[in-house]
Amino acid sequence: MYTKIILMALAVWMTAGFHATFAQSMSGKEIIEEVYYRPQGDDQESSLTMTLINSRGDQRVREIRQFMKDLGEVEKSIMFFTSPADVTDTSFMNWSYADGSDDDQWIYLPSIRRVRRISSDSKTDRFMGSDFTYDDLGDRHPDDDTHERLPDETIDGLDCYVVESKSKDPDYLYSRTVTWIDRETLIGVQKEFYDRDGDLLKVLTVKNHEHISGFDIITHSEMHDVQRDHRTIMELNDVQINTGVSENMFTERMMSRGL
């Protein structure tokens, strides 16, 4: 019995020690890959509220019900816009491929009552007028950038890896980004975006994350465009993970039928 306990303790100590050693030696790319591939469940549904706040404090609110399913080779997501009134019943579907090939995207506009394929060559466009681009929302593949690990830092009491990333595309929207990643949860808790001139453009701050169904999920974040003093607050509510969202959710039928 004692032998078994000692062996287990040894195994735990060795694993922890190995992890600590591995963590020390991890490269910038390995850390970003750990973040990118951090498990978030095979499927997820949630309600997203996005609040846009300009420099005068005026607010605009967008509300979305969204579903996601990871099918291995392809991750499918669908969004149903519920507010404001002039975009209600609009839906947007995205298929993102693990091999890095271009996403497939469709939009359903109730005014024309049909599903229309749209160009996916717009990952640097703002998402619904917010301070987030589609890339900022997490679709950017680690292979699209080079990553350099900087000295670790502590932010708000969290021990963080710090990684600087530069796009391989010289015409990319940002000259570089710097990400602070919580060593324990592998959640990027803060990220700075620098424009093509090298000036600070935006700061993303994770305000809250929750442990839901065994997964760490960011539920409250804020993007601050420091040059225009414009903010976007994203709040995720009613998050449900691994409830068995049907693949039939990601079809022309559901886009046009709506919720």
Place this chain on the structure above:
Amino acid sequence: MKRTYFFVLILGMLLPAASQASDHIRWSGYARNYTGLLTGGDQDFSILQNTLNLELSGRGSRTAFLVNPYMYHYFDDELELGVREAYLSMYFDHIDIRIGKQQIIYGKAEGVFITDVVSPKDMREFLLPDFDEIRMGVTAFRLNYYTGMHTFELSWIPVFTPTKEPGPESIWRPEMPFPVKPVLDESAREVSARVDNSEVFFRYSVLGSSLDLELVGGYFWDDDPALHLTPHLNPGSGEPDSLTVRPEHHRLMMGGGSFSLPVGGLVLRGEAAYYGGKYFQGTDPDISGGLLEKNYLHYMAGVDLTPGDWALNAQFIQEYILKHEETIRQDQLIHTLTLMARKEYFREKLWVELFSYIGLNNGDALLRPSVSYDFADGFEVLFGVNLFLGDKGRFGQFSDNDMLYTKIRYSF
């Protein structure tokens, strides 16, 4: 008129009550002012319209309904009431059934109707209203069968609905190319509501990672009537001194399809239809009522692209009459181009857009630049111009109708 106001009053009382009755029942819609001013002549208002568009909808796990009444109020106090859609839906595992008045839309072309011929059109203001107002609902029984990303659709339309044409005094009345003022004989215009006069359409579509494809077909009535002519000759001169025009709808068959194909950052689109049994106006009223029956092709190739913050699309459209004869008034081949450019500013608060139709046969065009601003969430103010270039052709015939317009819309 009392009855009309009573209808509006009841509607206004019922909708909020209905929305409170159940969480599954929702009402939405918009109120809008639409003001258009002709820039030529006496600078008349071409339109002064207040609109209320309501949508009452309900949803259960396997059922749904929608009723969409609308009201147009004009400056002369004329009130137009209608129902754009009113249908019930049933959802099964692989089948959806929708019964009632509904808009059924086919194809991938924008602003042109190639295979999109199920819902008839309201052409009382030419192509200027929003497309959900141009397309009219039809009472139909529609069945969709789904398997994976494939959809098979069958629509049965028991009663024919024709195009709504501009009235005789309307500035949007197309040119009538007759040598003398015709006398209208409306005796054959109506298609009676009988089962053997019903229309049938089918559609297959698939969305895929490399291609979206749609195949369609239909046996239906031409929404636009053929104008059968009977000249009455003056016995003395031998010249026609009067002409009887008898509008009559005829059966058409259509088969076609459309696709969308992503290529890099572009989306290529195409659409084509073959029509059998279309009547074309001839130049000689003495020959078979001034009409010739021909088959014809209608097709389009287009591209969508998004360079920078712009959204652009271009479409090249051709209409081709097979076995064309000299006596047919319409050219054998008609070329049309559409161009659209759109850009947003201030985080989707301001939109600048140019949509244009260009008729290459007659060198005419309709240019529609506009600017819209989201004054607040759900409150949009739009300023636009409609410019008709040329003096003949589909767009040039309206060269006196250049207009400035505003649309102010509150969505709820």
